[in-house]
Amino acid sequence: xxxxxxxxxxxxxxxxxxxxxxxxxxxxxxxxxxxxxxxxxxxxxxxxxxxxxxxxxxxxxxxxxxxxxxxxxxxxxxxxxxxxxxxxxxxxxxxxxxxxxxxxxxxxxxxxxxxxxxxxxxxxxxxxxxxxxxxxxxxxxxxxxxxxxxxxxxxxxxxxxxxxxxxxxxxxxxxxxxxxxxxxxxxxxxxxxxxxxxxxxxxxxxxxxxxxxxxxxxxxxxxxxxxxxxxxxxxxxxxxxxxxxxxxxxxxxxxxxxxxxxxxxxxxxxxxxxxxxxxxxxxxxxxxxxxxxxxxxxxxxxxxxxxxxxxxxxxxxxxxxxxxxxxxxxxxx
Amino acid sequence: xxxxxxxxxxxxxxxxxxxxxxxxxxxxxxxxxxxxxxxxxxxxxxxxxxxxxxxxxxxxxxxxxxxxxxxxxxxxxxxxxxxxxxxxxxxxxxxxxxxxxxxxxxxxxxxxxxxxxxxxxxxxxxxxxxxxxxxxxxxxxxxxxxxxxxxxxxxxxxxxxxxxxxxxxxxxxxxxxxxxxxxxxxxxxxxxxxxxxxxxxxxxxxxxxxxxxxxxxxxxxxxxxxxxxxxxxxxxxxxxxxxxxxxxxxxxxxxxxxxxxxxxxxxxxxxxxxxxxxxxxxxxxxxxxxxxxxxxxxxxxxxxxxxxxxxxxxxxxxxxxxxxxxxxxxxxx
Numbered sequence: 001x002x003x004x005x006x007x008x009x010x011x012x013x014x015x016x017x018x019x020x021x022x023x024x025x026x027x028x029x030x031x032x033x034x035x036x037x038x039x040x041x042x043x044x045x046x047x048x049x050x051x052x053x054x055x056x057x058x059x060x061x062x063x064x065x066x067x068x069x070x071x072x073x074x075x076x077x078x079x080x081x082x083x084x085x086x087x088x089x090x091x092x093x094x095x096x097x098x099x100x101x102x103x104x105x106x107x108x109x110x111x112x113x114x115x116x117x118x119x120x121x122x123x124x125x126x127x128x129x130x131x132x133x134x135x136x137x138x139x140x141x142x143x144x145x146x147x148x149x150x151x152x153x154x155x156x157x158x159x160x161x162x163x164x165x166x167x168x169x170x171x172x173x174x175x176x177x178x179x180x181x182x183x184x185x186x187x188x189x190x191x192x193x194x195x196x197x198x199x200x201x202x203x204x205x206x207x208x209x210x211x212x213x214x215x216x217x218x219x220x221x222x223x224x225x226x227x228x229x230x231x232x233x234x235x236x237x238x239x240x241x242x243x244x245x246x247x248x249x250x251x252x253x254x255x256x257x258x259x260x261x262x263x264x265x266x267x268x269x270x271x272x273x274x275x276x277x278x279x280x281x282x283x284x285x286x287x288x289x290x291x292x293x294x295x296x297x298x299x300x301x302x303x304x305x306x307x308x309x310x311x312x313x314x315x316x317x318x319x320x321x322x323x324x325x326x327x328x329x330x331x332x333x
Numbered sequence: 334x335x336x337x338x339x340x341x342x343x344x345x346x347x348x349x350x351x352x353x354x355x356x357x358x359x360x361x362x363x364x365x366x367x368x369x370x371x372x373x374x375x376x377x378x379x380x381x382x383x384x385x386x387x388x389x390x391x392x393x394x395x396x397x398x399x400x401x402x403x404x405x406x407x408x409x410x411x412x413x414x415x416x417x418x419x420x421x422x423x424x425x426x427x428x429x430x431x432x433x434x435x436x437x438x439x440x441x442x443x444x445x446x447x448x449x450x451x452x453x454x455x456x457x458x459x460x461x462x463x464x465x466x467x468x469x470x471x472x473x474x475x476x477x478x479x480x481x482x483x484x485x486x487x488x489x490x491x492x493x494x495x496x497x498x499x500x501x502x503x504x505x506x507x508x509x510x511x512x513x514x515x516x517x518x519x520x521x522x523x524x525x526x527x528x529x530x531x532x533x534x535x536x537x538x539x540x541x542x543x544x545x546x547x548x549x550x551x552x553x554x555x556x557x558x559x560x561x562x563x564x565x566x567x568x569x570x571x572x573x574x575x576x577x578x579x580x581x582x583x584x585x586x587x588x589x590x591x592x593x594x595x596x597x598x599x600x601x602x603x604x605x606x607x608x609x610x611x612x613x614x615x616x617x618x619x620x621x622x623x624x625x626x627x628x629x630x631x632x633x634x635x636x637x638x639x640x641x642x643x644x645x646x647x648x649x650x651x652x653x654x655x656x657x658x659x660x661x662x663x664x665x666x
Binding site (some may be wrong): 043044045074076077080081083084085086095096098099100102103105106109121124 | 376377378407409410413414416417418419428429431432433435436438439442454457
């Protein structure tokens with residue numbers, strides 16, 4: 001059995017722990033296609049927050065309390081950068097984490113594509129799951145926010161433009177929106193810079209085309225899963241592929257389990273509910289993505305047109321509970 | 334009064350503490366022209382060991398025990414890089430130190446020349462001395478060693494070639510020779526890669542041309558001072574300049590005070606003595622560099638043709654003792 005999981009960062013990582021546990025039980029192979037829209041260059045380092053969250057979590061090196069970054073992390077480099085006045089200071093670069101970024105950046109600058117770098121880093125972490133970036137190309141999530149007098153951080157300025165435009169709007173990198181502003185500024189929409197010309201990373205379309213099941217992790221649908229699907233050809237491969245597609249709702253009882261999906265959904269005008277996200281993905285028979293949609297027990301009765309909905313326990317309290325979610329997804333198909 | 338000091342790393346840094354103390358006493362301005370031959374790119378970071386030793390020492394951030402790097406340093410990033418198998422592992426990259434390299438590398442990659450980067454870094458450290466790299470250009474000290482079966486570290490491979498040539502020799506970066514091999518492999522000579530086309534950094538020739546005194550720090554004459562003098566026009570500016578030139582012997586009683594100058598001198602076939610180094614620099618009136626040469630009391634009687642030699646205490650035990658050396662140099666002129 002071959003399972004492909006479309007995943008973002010922390011939610012995706014925890015879900016993948018359960019997928020891996022299930023896969024070990026039944027002898028399945030797992031490929032995770034991971035969001036790169038959060039990626040950014042800071043201080044000359046290429047940081048891939050979602051790939052790293054997945055790699056560290058599956059490799060046993062993640063901080064279980066904080067959710068992101070490495071366990072037992074130190075902050076010496078960050079403090080020293082601040083002492084130099086090096087901007088930006090709002091992004092948490094841990095000492096252990098920096099080694100990952102140094103290795104990645106050196107390889108990228110030497111010409112290796114991101115999927116090859118990811119594979120090389122994974123030789124240390126042995127995640128037990130094949131990790132693929134959605135694309136090797138630049139595909140960066142930006143938030144279009146209302147103009148403010150304060151300029152965007154120059155370190156993350158880029159071709160999408162950070163200057164106020166004539167509509168009184170400006171684009172900021174997703175990380176600036178999420179980490180610096182806590183998603184708490186007037187926001188018009190999200191754009192995936194570079195999406196038009198991005199290509200699926202080698203192996204992505206092949207994995208989807210030969211999968212027995214595609215799972216959409218309970219990741220943020222707007223800024224984790226949508227940038228994966230924004231890679232030209234990727235959504236089409238899933239929608240037209242041979243495998244049934246089952247999504248797991250990241251919203252339980254009208255609230256995100258973790259993170260700020262509510263604020264992201266509000267930007268799109270989508271109701272923050274299991275039904276809202278299910279309808280956002282849409283039923284495959286109606287031109288959307290899903291065959292099945294797992295919702296939490298408290299969301300029983302959720303209806304999504306053309307999608308089989310089942311209510312099961314959805315709290316990822318441990319690997320066994322998460323593996324049970326995966327089993328429910330398999331049984332739904 | 335304007336004093337220019339030609340300096341390498343640790344010895345140069347400690348000497349500059351004394352120069353600064355003397356300058357504060359008499360109201361002099363000090364410009365340090367610092368060796369860049371030791372500089373290297375590692376893990377995508379530009380490291381300038383001599384500039385950093387000087388900056389950290391004068392800024393009060395150096396480790397007084399180890400001699401190089403930052404006080405209270407940690408090694409998390411280094412350990413993590415090793416866990417990834419990232420070569421080379423023989424170079425000591427401390428966590429605090431890495432922040433300096435990140436800021437420097439980001440600025441260099443953005444197009445700032447090294448002297449501007451050095452000035453920017455110094456705004457934090459306030460060294461009280463103007464720090465100038467000898468050149469903004471690449472000028473890298475390599476050791477030509479006998480061919481061995483073990484290849485040079487690929488991370489420091491470069492255009493000088495690391496492959497064995499037809500004479501059974503290969504070039505390795507100075508840091509590899511010094512740190513990895515502890516200067517303890519058969520060595521034929523040193524070359525300063527890029528020296529032919531390097532230009533003195535902005536301000537260097539002006540400082541030398543308007544100096545009232547040029548001091549040659551008790552740094553390694555072969556791999557610290559020689560690469561400074563190898564920048565085209567720099568040696569000529571000193572030799573033809575208006576200021577008297579006084580050197581301070583790094584050799585006391587036939588042995589280097591610190592470091593491995595003996596091994597470097599041996600490569601050149603120069604006797605490891607105050608006289609040997611004094612003659613290596615040579616008297617200005619005889620086509621060399623020096624007007625005066627300070628040697629240690631135990632080396633009283635040293636003769637260097639055309640050079641005024643004086644024996645004084647030369648141990649840099651504290652700033653006052655070092656300032657006394659500077660005063661002796663001034664009095665020699």
